[in-house]
Amino acid sequence: MTVGWREILERVGVGALVVGALVLTLGVAWLVPEQPIVALGVAALVLVGIAALVQPVTLPLLAMPMIVVVARAAGGGVDLTVSDAMLALAFWPAVLLSPRPFSPELRSLLWLNVIYQVLTLFTLIANPFTANTVEWFHAWLLVSGALLVGWAVGASGHARLGLSLFLVACLLLAVPTIAQGLLQYASGNFSAVYPRYPWPMHKNFIGTLLVSPALILYARPSWLGWGKRWALPAFLVILGAIAVSQSRQAMVGLAVGLLVVSLRKHDERRRATIAIAAIVPIGYVILTMIRDQIASGNEHNSWFQRLEWYVDSFQIWTQSPWVGHGLRYWTQPGAPGAFQPPNAFLEVAASAGLVGLAGFVVLWVGTLVVLFRMDAAFGTLALALALSRIAVAQFDLFWVSISVSVPFLLIGVCLGVGHGHGVRGTASKQSDAVGVGG
Template sequence: MASSTRRREIWRERIADGWANAWRWVLAAFGTVAATYFILERGVLGGATLAIVVGAFVIAAALTGSTPLAIALFAMPGLLVSQRIGLGGGDLSVSDAALAAAFGTAVLLGRRPYSSPLRKLLVINLVYQFATLFTVIVNPYPLNTIEWFHAWLLISGALIVGWAVGAAGYARLALSLIVFTACVFAAVTLIGAAFSYAEGDFGPATPTWPFPMHKNFVGTVLAFGAIVAYLNPDWVGWTKGWARFGFLLMTAGIIVAQSRQALIGLFAAIIVGVMRRSTTGRSRWVFLLLIPVAWLVIGMVIEQIESQNRHNSVFQRVEWLREVYHFWRESPVFGHGLRYWYNPGELPYQPPQAELEVVASAGVVGLIAFVVMWIGVLVVLWRVDPRFGTLAFAVLLCRAVQAQFDLFWVAVQVSVPFVIAGICLGAMDLDRRSKAAPNDVLLAEPVRRMPGSGVPIGRRR
């Protein structure tokens, strides 16, 4: 009788496990069909991009049973890809798709409760979202509403993704995937620059493989990776040699791309590292390296001004600022709506400066909330444990500085620094829990030690 009852219990458990894993098989089947459709119907070149993305997430879904956050980890390199996949006739990018998939995984399988610093950042972003809700109401068109949710995902969604990965003990792996992808971009940029220089073309290097990249896009992405490699926190555990090599490689990529805002943002992050040298171990001598780079930036600006070419980036930006100012005056309080430049009859371009873009889109109300949000985010991160907060603060300060000279609401350039900040906060919470209960269960990963902390992390033993 007892054995019969035990057999029934075993069968119930197997059936329950089967239903619990059924969604993975459904996703795998959907992914196979979708990949085949886009290759056959959309063409090999356009369809292959989406097929690779779908295939990667199918593999990640299959691994979710053993590694719950596999989808979020697979999404890390995709966060740096701005290529459009045109899903459903829309303008969805690989980065947006990767972030959305990682966010869903983080919400369902990420650790709870969130730490106090993360909750503060989410509330601060919620204040900005509430302020921009007025422009959504005043300017009722579909893209305005869609962008409102998209903006929340790029900040709060990215923070939650990073938190889930870091709190689960995958901080090193996630950051390694991001930095490795950035290093690939840097290598491609340098190779392209070498061929251009050989032909006598000393203009900005703009890679066309694995997808076309604007100089400011590739410069911004490389700056994020260079900051992580430069600070190389002890809890990440990279060797100094590899970190130094990655930093120099990505910095060289920024220089040949001639992305001035990326260089200035990197300057700001390096200054933060030196200011906290008791934690980062960075020497003041690094400032000597800033001299030739500063000379390069200033020289490029002076050269464009002296050329008196009304179509170069300096004079073009001045003209854009003037036009956006007059456009903002038509709706100063609540703005013209998010992504207004896609509407017929409106100013047909995205303003190339963060505050100018926000005030034109969301008015004075949105601008005040935007400034408060950024001040609040930086203050919160400056006050957390410097071992973890320095990298988070530096990478977001870099983004804030970059945005003073170029577009702000661009998927990759907003989501990636906030994901990195979330990873730092998640790793900090893991470290706290490890010290509080070093022998308790913390992760679903095999037992190992967090580099630099001597803290065991892994399954219950």
Template sequence: MSISPRAFPGRTPGAILDDEGKGAAMTLRRAAVQAFFADLWANVWRWVLFAVAAVLAVYFALDRDVASGAVDAIALGVLVIGVALTPRHPMALPMLAVPAVFVTARVGFGGGDLTVSDLALALAFMTVVLLSRHDFSPTMRALLWLNAVYQFTTLLTVIVNPFPQNTVEWFHAWLLISGALLVGWGVGRAGLMRTAFLLMFVMGAVIALGTIATAVVVFVTDGFQSIYPLWPWPMHKNFAGSAMALVALIAFIKPAAADLPRKATVPVFWLMLVGIALTQSRQAAIGLLLSMLIFTLRSGASRHKVLVAVLAIPGAVLIVQSVIDQIQSQNRFNSTYQRLEWFREVYALWKHSPIFGHGLRYWYVHPTANFQPPQAELEVVASAGLVGLAGFIVMWIGFLVVLWKFWSKHTALGALAFTAVFSRIVQGQFDLFWVSAQVSIPFVIAGVCLGAQVLASHRENSDDSPKIENLGEQGAGWRSATMSGR
């Protein structure tokens, strides 16, 4: 490019080039600034959303006026970040909801409240329904239909016993099973199984460390007893034990498809066992030991047989001995005698409405029966009557049969899906069943396994299709050559 000095009288060509370079630089800077502000303006809605989330989190924390308000705020903030990331990463919210389903701290909504776990599950469920692929496998469809059977049978008690808690719990129970399955499905179908299980490891470790920290204080001040973790949020010992048992189960089975590192699974497994032992949650220990036993016997994992025997034999002895000690103590207020008393009261209550029951969550409105029955089938028959109990039994037998068959076809993922769900119904024989996160977490795990299996099948088919096309072209070429030679 030549520059004519006549066009710029009195200036040298070098000065002219310097001015042009400065002008170009200024133009580039101006364009960069304009692009920055344009991008900032385009993302204003995200910043507004973050600000609103912060305000709501503080409001919920103050509204509850509890020590776990900070936990509520953090959990809500994480969920809002997931909402903001959803346009670019559709499964961001379900992915962030995986650790949030472990949080049983409550957030306030004026006169009512719900757990962070339920809120996270509901938001993630809506995201999966709207944005995830719905190419459900036959196993997934069967599980959803089995849950629909139970929901239909309990719909009758909602009609017969019209009170608000009954209706709300009907939707809530459906969300805890079908909603959790769909959330897990969306995460697994998106190829996020490994990340989901690692996040569960983190949450299990947080609960276990909180249990240990609480135990140190309690043992020093009050002596040896069952630990109800107080950090990072207050938890019942049976929830903490059940949550850690499920995390221990993932670390024990560690499906190959998840590619979980041994340096994570081994310490997590033993940390979970320590936490469960401190809580002294019998239902969690029984569910975990039976699940490990079934996995070991069916998979023929000889390397696990000694470990299961070492854990199961003393574990069973301690559980049986603790029950015997409670019976011999003649203390009418310990857990064994209290359960027996509740069984008698629930049976007497059920006889007044045997067919359709007294309604889901009847203990919120009943004048005398103001406690939740401490056993799965007992709670269902008192709430939904014999009709609801029939649906519950059909649902759970169906779940176990369907997942057992899934295990037969897909051993890598079927083992974890079956044992996670199996452990929940085992735990429900000894304590409350319809309890928020204790129901949803096993089904999230099962859903992740089912979604990951479909993703793996699609990848295998896509890898095989070019080979099939090449074989087809070779076959066509061979036929053409042989035909032309005739």
């Protein structure tokens, strides 16, 4: 009997998980006498590994709420966010054991990312430093890795649970942000809120992160399983947290996403009018904040600082126009600039030159085309997430781990649930045909 690729991948995946569980178990036994707390953490990983053997989607599902954790996990010379660590763990069962075959849309997005990765190889060769190489793999994980983890959740029939876990995690960040804002306002301080709980976060980080759950709750696709009774209050809480963050970038991304959802849902045209009406005050608030910063004459405020960084980023690019200075060049001693360019295209141009920028344009234009052509029942939310992210990145940092991985993770869920729906629909038609023929 011929063994198919699916069976081979399943056996390899199960074997790898078994070996990993055994290694972790031996590690626990070795650590208990010296470091019991670390041993406890490793034991928890063993339990998760065992659960993954029984149900491969366990780790991808756990990644859904953990993807928002910006707190850092440091140890053994490794320093990375909990989000990245969880994404890396969930990637392996997702890529080895997730439902096959991949949909044409997912394969297209993966190949588009391959094009970007190949074209950024030139800057790795021209600028051989460690952070450059590490970030090359990191960027691939944030896009393709996140897509595959999301796909595993959606295609396995767990989209409702996965998105619910993600939404609850975001609400747990939004509520203390609002509470801190109210306390701050009560003291007479009406400046932007930089959340301190459950871990310190920048206002632009919390603002742009919460755009994704806001779009999910606004779109409220039928397969989400959240009725208006729950979705509307949650949506208002998320909006409140974005408002107190005073993140202009988040407001722009939210406005773009709301328009996409409203204009593509033809059965709810009234919502488009409501969305446009809501975007007007958002635009007014943004313009007012910019006007006040310009009028202040403070050359060190965010408006003037960003303009200065735009000019400096362009000049940095002209020093190495074809292959750039390397990914995360600003972290290196003697770098031409000690800041990350606050614009996606300027960042890629300065980092990877025109060659890398061509790959970035192909990645994003191709992604938007693929998502636009999807069935609107699944592609509308995915397109809104993608357009929102690229809109935000015109005024803010792009290659920031969670800000990239979250949209692509959610897009992967949309791709997976859409594929699962199509497979079930095909099976149902075949079953009906057999019934008629019988």
